[in-house]
Amino acid sequence: MQNVHFDKVLDNLLTAIVVMDANLNIQYINAAAENLLSVSGMHTHGKNFNDYFCENDDTPYSIQDALKRGVNFTKRRARWQLSNAREMTVDYTVTPDADDGFVVLEAHPLDRLLRISRDEAWIASQETTNNMVRSMAHEIKNPLGGIRGAAQLLSRELSGHDLDEFTKIIIDETDRLRRLTDRMLGPNKPVAHKPINIHEILEHIVSVARLDAPEHIQIIKDYDPSIPDLLGDKEQLIQAILNIVNNAVQALSENNIEHGCVNLKTRIRRRFTIGRKNHQLIAELSVIDNGPGIPPELIEDIFFPMITGRAEGTGLGLAISQNLITRHEGLIECSSVPGKTEFKMYLPLGNTNA
Template sequence: MTLNYEQIWSVLPFPAFVVNVNNRLSHANAAAEQLAKSSIKQLRDKDVGYLFGQDSVIANTISQAGSKIGSLMHYNIEVGLNDTEPVTCNVHVGPLDSKSGDLLLLIQPTGVALKMSRSLTHMAAARSVVAMSAMLAHELRNPLAGISGAAQLLSMNADEADLELTDLIETETRRIGKLIDRVENFSDNRPVALAAVNIHDVLDRAVRAAQAGFASGIEFVVDYDPSLPDAAGDGDQLLQVFQNIIKNAAEAIEGTHGRIKLRTSYNSGVKFTVAGNRTQNVPLQIAITDNGVGIPEALMEEIFDPFVTSKSNGSGLGLPLVSKIIAGHGGLVECDSTFGRTTFTIRLPIWRHKTER
């Protein structure tokens, strides 16, 4: 069998660049073009520093590799380019041949598999919450109604001091009733009625609602891919997802320089296996980033679990509902957070007509 190296190069799953002796890009595979969001025609002859930063670890590693014989590896470094969120990667730089001085730069994102695993775990957790919530709502409503009714009867013959206590009982039962209403949202396990949804229209609705209310003093920045196809989903449910995430973002922002960025893109390489060994492709990517205080590291692996919250007055049900809705759409949701930058990334399938399925 004759090896077709061009074919091997094009199907490499990780971004790969060829850097010439002048530290300029000469070739890039399809994964590299996707990472840079630029074609090879646009990238060719660009300085490495243009893409990764003049003082970046990658630029320094290439300079070191060019001045010595052998390969260099850097593990778990943050790679960011073109104003995109940094991604933890392993980076390999090595000579292609001794005559030309060309170097191969291979970038292997290390966090992708971990994020996918966490997202799938959140999907399983969401299914568990559905079963639990139906039981809780049923079991709690009846005694709660009895407590509220008893408090009302007691208040009819109570003196002023006791009225304060009965009012407190009624206030707390109403609060618990609202919490049960939110828990009941999980018990609706009907399949999502999928239709073609323009994600940008839904995002714009969420932003307008936020700007008119809880996020009136925050700057919103949008970076939409205009060629993005329609998503397969329920517009109202997706609106609830985006509003929930934007509200969390607004609440995490302190001071007067709040900023929330919404970015959409297409990534055809993200797939995962669902029941029956069926492969689900989720190429539509929506990233919502804020410059708030971030999520405590101790909570990062649990934020999509019910009743987990860092807010003193939070119920811990908003993000589990986000996870449930996205799972019902056959999608994935994940989160990265450090102080000053938190990003929720949602991946959704595209809409296909019945003839295309």
């Protein structure tokens, strides 16, 4: 097959192109396909396409059937697993050339688009929920001042009386509710954007976490020293990250994990989209623990207020962390299975493109 004259054209396409013979042996792949499959075109020539990916359904048979029948087909949201164990979601189209015995596969990766769509929906839902919670907290907080004032006046009238004990309970419980509503309202000061070294923040968090962590829980640091300073509010970022680290330590401690481990890992990600903004560079911070994991029925809702899987939890820590990271135009994502729970925080570095 003569394709030399079209190499430059095909290599400039964003669509992954793979040309195979009747036995699904690769005859040509363009640059986008090399990137998609994480392979080199020189090493794949003549090798079977099935050596580089697998799918749970009958994709190879569908391709061969299309070639035999001379009809093309398109499949949406197919799940591929590559030879390096990486999974991806793709749309692909198969176009056979029965006369020459070749078949062309065009693949469009969807993971980034699906994640962007999911993040946009989640951010919108989170914003709506936060507004509702703040409104509710204000409505609760306003009458608490009147209740506390009335209880104080009553306490003065009952000074020395046995009933004065009950007014003190009213005052203490009112104060507790006010502290709770203050946490629900979140920080009321704007983000003070200053250059910050993320690893200085993490070192402070590690020092604080180790004070309360049992001796059998290990905190591991896996830093990428090449990450430049980011613009942010040091106090707010410390609070956001410390909430997540403390949750990991408490999960390990409460479940008596014998060799408990919390891993703090930082990496740089390039061309990453958060909401509708495309960031050239972001800092990716992961907090990973080997605890029992988050119950599947809670995993989708853990960043909403009052949702918690711990008996002693208030359900506000993660909601506050997400709010603080969102204030920095970032995002937190979570994945969890028994033995590995990972919170990933994405914080922009440098300029953004809409």
